[in-house]
Amino acid sequence: MEVYLDNSATTKCFEDVAALMTHIMCNDYGNPSSLHLKGIQAENYTRYAKETIAKLLKVSEKEILFTSGGTESDNIALIGCALANHRAGRHLITTMIEHPAVMQTMKYLEEQGFRVTYLPVDSKGCIQLEDLQRAMGKDTILVSIMHTNNEIGSLQPVAEAGALIKKINPRTIFHVDAVQGFGKFRIYPKKMNIDLLSVSGHKIHGPKGAGFLYVNGKVKIKPIIYGGGQQNNLRSGTENVPGIAGLAKAAEMMYADLDMDIDRIYALKQKFIDGVTKIEHVKINGYTGRESAPHIISVSVRGVRSEVLLHALEDRGIYVSAGSACSARKPQPSATLKAIGVEKDLLESTIRFSLSVFTVEEEIDYTLQAMYDIIPMLRKYARH
């Protein structure tokens, strides 16, 4: 049996999405910038994609910028915003548990002379609004807070933060990395005072190499990629038409039965947590239930190294992640787990299970049984 529980790393593509993309690549392969019919056909796909996504976010389609994915969206948001607004101030705020796409970009901006405040999180992985309020200054041009943490699934008070930021300084720009949250939650930038919103296609059963950034029409950002002036000069380069169409199609499908799907995933998550915590010395990191993301479960198993448990599960066809996939190739403990105060012994004993709309109850049962079998065996041979 193959059980894929690494959906926060990437997801299986919806077959309808793949079919649409194949059709575009083989038939409607034009360049949207071309003047002829083939070009217009291609442009229609990108236009339709923009409309679809704009409708889901309740924003104007002019405010959707297509990118190569979450990392690029975060880069354009942060660097583009810093470049365009550095005269207004050189202070930026983010959190200690951001994805490297934000974290490393912030480090780069620090090298460029910007000051960055990193907000701490509590033991459940959430920021405190008081900390945000205290950090805000006259020269704060940008606040970047992730919607859903990729490692422990903690949810940040994004709407409250948005209101607070705009109350203190309406000109401060608010960026939200929603790579893990989009497709799981209804996110309305206008209502939540979000100016920039990053989303990735392959986390929502769409293609890799496609994503978008919502850019509030009133906000000024500068491009970081120059060339033929596509997408209003903000992101040059021929549009990835199949990717863009696939991304929009996937988003549309995710939101078609959102409430029902999410209820079901929450129920599976709860079942898994109930089952796995029956094992001795097993602990769930962060909140459970509706205070957390429906699809992410971070589990610390005392006395078992995460990599070993991962491979033992892999032997049984179960695919999970040690920490987060983006950092799994670097053997350093996760910054998020450190930030929420996970004790040292457990840092290297934590694995992440992440579910999707494809996950079924049988797979949860199978995985629980595997955990019951494997953990006692691995604990017998602990390193001394």
Next chain:
Amino acid sequence: MFTAFLIKYAEIGVKGKNRYLFEDALVQQIKYAVRRCDGEFKVTRTQGRIYVEALTDFDFEEVVDNLKTVFGISGICPVVYVEDEGFEKLGQAVVKYIGEAHPGGNMAFKVNARRARKNYPLNSMEINSEIGSIVLDAYPEMKVDVHTPDIMLNIEIREKIYIYSQVIPGPGGMPAGTGGKAMLLLSGGIDSPVAGYMIAKRGVKIDAVYFHAPPYTSERAKQKVVDLARLVSRYTGPIYLHVINFTDIQLYIYEKCPHDELTIIMRRYMMRIAEHIARETECLGLITGESIGQVASQTMHSLAATNEVCTLPVYRPLIGFDKMEIVDIAEKIDTYETSILPFEDCCTIFVAKHPVTKPNLDIIRRHEKNLEEKIDGLMETALKNDELIIVHQ
């Protein structure tokens, strides 16, 4: 401009009656190396010379890089050859050659003619002086120096006439496969690929064994070892890599023996298994990357303890090397970057905080008795499930 390479080989030139064996092997290895390059080539052996002739366009750098991986080559000489159309034409060709191969002039040179075809109208001495004066006429700023020339201009008169003046150093050593075969214990670290390279350099064909311990070591760790074997195979020719699943043996040792002796006992079983495969595949020895004192399992005492279990000779080419010296070679043969990828190998998983550094053989043997019940069966299973991967460039 160059259309062929003259291959120089030093050591094998002196191998008496066996010489043809070495030369054939060298030709074989050269063919293997140029097969990786774009273009078509003819490799020929005539009168104590090996030529690599390009039959089509080719990338000079690529061919030289690949020839540099062939053990047995001491020098690679890029050659221009011309048809014999009279001495005047030859003079023109040489002038053109100097202009292209050594632009800038103002150098001391010496002409070194060899007349393999004795019916050529001029003898070697005459060719030397005639060509010398033609070159001087064409490039007045150059001068002749027969003792310490900057350029040794070689002219060989055969069916065609060959002109060359550069010698690019080759790796030396002896052609792969002329020295029998040995089994390399390949771990994924920095040392063992270098050890394999060093022994292969003496003409030894290499097979390898890797001990895999899922789920404690990952598929990526195994892939890394395959990648390393592939890098080494540039020099050694195809490598038969045996992947042995070692988990059960390791866990059994862990259960039955003191933890501080775990590594030593584990290594003794690795040697036993490696020797078993070596004998079955007609290898004449084992190769390890050990170097005295590098880690607890490589002290003189530990080496004695691991050495004791095999009767085949164990070659340890790095035994007297410092880590930095090993790293230098690893960088030269391009394995270093791969070796330092951070995946656990099976030696580090259960390593004790303070492993024994001076194991006592009697005690080790006594503790191995604890394993008597199951170990033979486990070894048999491991050997039966040997996964063979043939790795080549």
